[in-house]
Every structure is written in C-alpha cells, then in structure tokens.
Amino acid sequence: xxxxxxxxxxxxxxxxxxxxxxxxxxxxxxxxxxxxxxxxxxxxxxxxxxxxxxxxxxxxxxxxxxxxxxxxxxxxxxxxxxxxxxxxxxxxxxxxxxxxxxxxxxxxxxxxxxxxxxxxxxxxxxxxxxxxxxxxxxxxxxxxxxxxxxxxxxxxxxxxxxxxxxxxxxxxxxxxxxxxxxxxxxxxxxxxxxxxxxxxxxxxxxxxxxxxxxxxxxxxxxxxxxxxxxxxxxxxxxxxxxxxxxxxxxxxxxx
Ligand SMILES: Nc1ncnc2c1ncn2[C@@H]1O[C@H](COP(=O)(O)OP(=O)(O)OP(=O)(O)O)[C@@H](O)[C@H]1O
Ligand SMILES: Cc1ncc(COP(=O)(O)O)c(N)n1
Numbered sequence: 001x002x003x004x005x006x007x008x009x010x011x012x013x014x015x016x017x018x019x020x021x022x023x024x025x026x027x028x029x030x031x032x033x034x035x036x037x038x039x040x041x042x043x044x045x046x047x048x049x050x051x052x053x054x055x056x057x058x059x060x061x062x063x064x065x066x067x068x069x070x071x072x073x074x075x076x077x078x079x080x081x082x083x084x085x086x087x088x089x090x091x092x093x094x095x096x097x098x099x100x101x102x103x104x105x106x107x108x109x110x111x112x113x114x115x116x117x118x119x120x121x122x123x124x125x126x127x128x129x130x131x132x133x134x135x136x137x138x139x140x141x142x143x144x145x146x147x148x149x150x151x152x153x154x155x156x157x158x159x160x161x162x163x164x165x166x167x168x169x170x171x172x173x174x175x176x177x178x179x180x181x182x183x184x185x186x187x188x189x190x191x192x193x194x195x196x197x198x199x200x201x202x203x204x205x206x207x208x209x210x211x212x213x214x215x216x217x218x219x220x221x222x223x224x225x226x227x228x229x230x231x232x233x234x235x236x237x238x239x240x241x242x243x244x245x246x247x248x249x250x251x252x253x254x255x
Contacts, residue, residue, distance in 0.1 A: 003220040004070045005031045006098070007213060008063065008089055009078030009107075010039040010051070010116065016252045017110070017206035018078060024255040025213035029235065031220045034072065036062035038089075039081040041116075045205050046249030048114035053081045056088040063089070067096035073220035074101035076212045077129070083121035090128040101219040104133040104169070105212035108142050111205055111250050122146075131168030135185075135225060137212045138164065140178040154182060154193070161186035171225055173215075177207055185229055192226065194233050200240045205250035211236045 005026050012018035019035050026033030038059050042050040066072065075098045080086045093099050106125055107116050117125070126146060130136055138160075140151050147163040149156065151174075161172040165188050176182045181196040214232030215225075223231065242254035 003031045003073045003222075004034060005213075005216045005220040006034045006036065006063070006066060006072045006075045007078065007216070008036045008038060008059070008075065008080070009209070010041055010081065011037050012206070013042055014044040014205070014247065014252075016045065016250075017209045021206040021209040022076065022078065022213035025210050025235070026217050028255050029214060029217035029221075031073075031217045034066045034070070036066070038085050039079060041079075043110070043112070043114070044249065045247030045252060047112045048110050048116070051081065051114075051116070053085065056082070056084040059085050060088045060092050063092040063096065063098075067092075067098065072096075072098060074103065074216040076103040076105060076216040078105050078209055078212065079107045079116040080121065080125070080129075081116070082118050083124045086121050086124040086129055090132060093129075093132050099132045100134065101216065102133050103212050103216045103219070104129055104136045105208055106130070106136055106138050106142050106146060107208070108145060111203060126167055130164075133169040134219070135171040135173055135215065136164065136169045137173045137175060137208065137215070139175045139208055143174045154184065157184040158186065158191050161191070173229060175208060175211065177204075183229070183233065185226070187225075194229060197234070197237050198241065200243070202243070203250045204240055204243060204253050206253055207236055207240060210239055210253060210255075
C-alpha cells in the first residue's frame with residue numbers, strides 16, 4: 001500500500017520552498033503527500049513580501065482531519081510562524097502519535113532574509129517541539145541560534161550537533177549548504193559525515209525544505225534514518241544540479 005507523509009509548513013507562492021517543495025518531493029519519491037498549512041506567504045525568489053498566519057486551532061484541525069483518516073507514516077515540519085502554532089503542532093503530534101518519524105526543520109529565516117518564525121517562538125521550538133523529533137535539520141545559521149555556538153568548520157558543526165542533541169531530539173543533522181555542503185549527523189554516540197557529490201555554485205531556494213521532506217518520505221517508506229539522509233541528500237543534490245534561473249533572486253531547484 002502507498003505510504004503517507006505529512007508536511008506541516010507554510011505556503012510559498014513562488015513554488016520553490018515550503019508546502020509546494022514538500023509535496024513535489026513526496027510525489028517524486030513515491031509517497032502520498034498530505035499537508036497542514038501554518039501560514040500563507042506572498043513571496044518570490046527575491047523576497048518574502050508578506051505572511052498571513054493561520055489560526056493555530058485551524059492548523060490543528062488540518063492535522064486532525066488527516067490523522068484520523070489515513071495512517072501517517074512520517075511527518076515533517078517547516079515554517080511554523082508563531083509560538084501558539086508551535087504549541088498546537090507539538091500538542092497534535094503527541095495526541096495523534098505522530099512522533100515516531102518526526103522530522104523537524106527548524107526554519108527561522110528565509111534565504112532572502114525574512115523572519116519565518118516569531119522571536120518568542122524560538123524557545124517553544126527548543127523546549128516543546130525538538131524533544132519530540134526523530135531528527136532535527138538546522139542549517140548553519142539555525143544551528144548557531146539554537147545552540148549558541150558560532151560555526152566556522154566541521155568540528156564546530158559537530159559541537160553544535162552535540163549541544164542540540166541535549167535538547168532531546170533523537171538525532172541532529174546540521175546542514176552545510178551555507179558552507180561546503182557537507183552535512184553532519186549525530187545520533188548521541190556517533191557522527192556521520194555526508195559529503196555532497198558536488199557543491200553547485202549559487203544561491204538556491206527551497207533546498208532545506210526539500211531535504212527534510214525527502215528524509216520524511218524515505219522514513220515513510222520504511223528506511224532507517226542513516227539511509228534516509230543519504231538518499232535525501234542525493235535527491236536534493238540532483239534537484240540543485242538541475243536548477244532553473246526563473247526569477248530575479250535565488251535559483252529554483254528542479255524536482
Ligand atoms: N550549492 C549546493 N550544492 C550542493 N548541495 C547543497 C548546496 N546548497 C545546499 N546544499 C545541500 O542542500 C541541503 C540543504 O542545506 P541548506 O544548508 O541549504 O539548508 P537550508 O539553508 O535550510 O535551505 P533553504 O535554502 O531551504 O533555507 C543540504 O544537504 C546541503 O548540503
Ligand atoms: C513558506 C516557506 N517555508 C520555508 C522557506 C525557507 O526556504 P528558503 O530558505 O529557501 O527561502 C521559505 N522561504 N518559505
């Protein structure tokens with residue numbers, strides 16, 4: 001039977017990141033994609049021009065409608081917008097037993113520089129959502145904010161992963177797209193280094209969303225985390241290699 005994955009994230013009108021990237025990834029990797037939208041953004045490859053947050057209880061209602069109807073094998077979270085939405089998502093994850101394969105992408109700021117999570121929500125993500133996660137997938141700036149540690153090299157990525165693991169996530173993947181595209185996975189005991197097949201020059205929109213959605217898709221199909229990350233990295237590298245120059249800002253990756 002086809003496996004079901006869910007994304008809890010924001011809508012991106014230009015179709016490169018957020019819910020749109022996640023559903024394309026789920027489709028490409030052969031799982032049925034479902035969604036709970038947290039916010040609707042008016043954005044393009046150059047800027048986020050506006051963001052409209054949905055009421056937290058309506059985010060919860062979307063999760064409930066899906067979870068009571070189909071078996072959700074894996075979930076990823078992306079843009080969560082406000083502290084109250086984060087609290088509602090954490091509550092629903094527990095209520096519907098969605099934490100076994102929960103991938104938390106702690107999205108803070110867009111590539112174009114817009115805040116996608118209110119400042120007062122950062123502590124709620126740290127203390128209420130991250131402890132439920134099978135894996136969290138911060139990029140370097142997010143790992144710096146969440147761990148309080150400056151990151152300059154792979155040793156620093158390992159140190160940040162170690163500190164973030166203490167928040168209660170079962171695994172931590174620090175992504176190196178903002179450096180040399182080497183990613184570091186820490187499971188509490190061992191560090192694994194994922195080398196990119198190639199580091200493509202340029203700035204890309206939606207790479208992090210795509211990677212976390214691909215990890216969720218591979219987990220939904222029954223893979224373990226180490227191979228799910230490996231396959232997800234290879235999927236996102238392929239999308240980056242096939243990028244398109246559609247807009248005025250960051251490149252659009254191609255699924
Ligand atoms: N230029 C690149 N070439 C190859 N791989 C890349 C490149 N940029 C990012 N990646 C890979 O893409 C994945 C996403 O990492 P990245 O650090 O870009 O996340 P992010 O900053 O959250 O993404 P987003 O642009 O969606 O915010 C990682 O596996 C990273 O190594
Ligand atoms: C709705 C939404 N979710 C996530 C991102 C992050 O992606 P990026 O860092 O590539 O801008 C985004 N821009 N918009």
